[in-house]
Amino acid sequence: MGEFEVKFSGFQGIGKTEKELIKDNCTKFYDRYNKKLKNIEFIELKLKSYQVEGTRTKFSIHSILGFSGTVLTSKAFDWVLLKAVDSSLKKIGTEVSRKFIGPIQRKTKSKTRILDKKLES
Numbered sequence: 001m002g003e004f005e006v007k008f009s010g011f012q013g014i015g016k017t018e019k020e021l022i023k024d025n026c027t028k029f030y031d032r033y034n035k036k037l038k039n040i041e042f043i044e045l046k047l048k049s050y051q052v053e054g055t056r057t058k059f060s061i062h063s064i065l066g067f068s069g070t071v072l073t074s075k076a077f078d079w080v081l082l083k084a085v086d087s088s089l090k091k092i093g094t095e096v097s098r099k100f101i102g103p104i105q106r107k108t109k110s111k112t113r114i115l116d117k118k119l120e121s
Contacts, residue, residue: 004030004040010047014081022085029089033096040067045085063088065096072096 006026011019026043034040044064049057058077061084065072074091078084 004034005042007042007044008047009044010049011045013049014047018081021082025082025085025089029093033093037067037096037100040065042066043089045088047081059084061085061088063092065092072099 004027006023008019008022022045026045029043030040042065044066046062046064048060048062050060051057056079058079059081060075060077061081063074063076063085072092072095074088074095076084076087076091078087
């Protein structure tokens with residue numbers, strides 16, 4: 001397992017237990033996608049909160065994933081902090097699957113088909 005870091009920005013008013021849950025979610029994300037990418041360096045979460053309706057607070061999460069000199073970003077908004085974080089990480093996961101893992105799998109499948117055809121002949 002390589003070096004992996006979770007960076008927080010704007011989380012001054014957030015409790016320790018919530019931060020630990022968020023860090024656990026980031027670690028799960030790392031475990032899931034690092035198997036394919038193999039070199040995730042960091043996940044940075046930037047939080048902005050807005051007091052929109054009286055005592056309710058709306059959260060905006062800007063997630064940044066850094067790996068192999070590539071940076072992917074996503075944004076999510078929700079009234080519940082953990083939902084906003086999960087949504088933002090899910091968006092990055094979708095982007096990773098679409099842009100990086102999908103093309104790698106297609107290349108691998110086409111190579112195996114070519115090898116299968118050569119073996120049949």
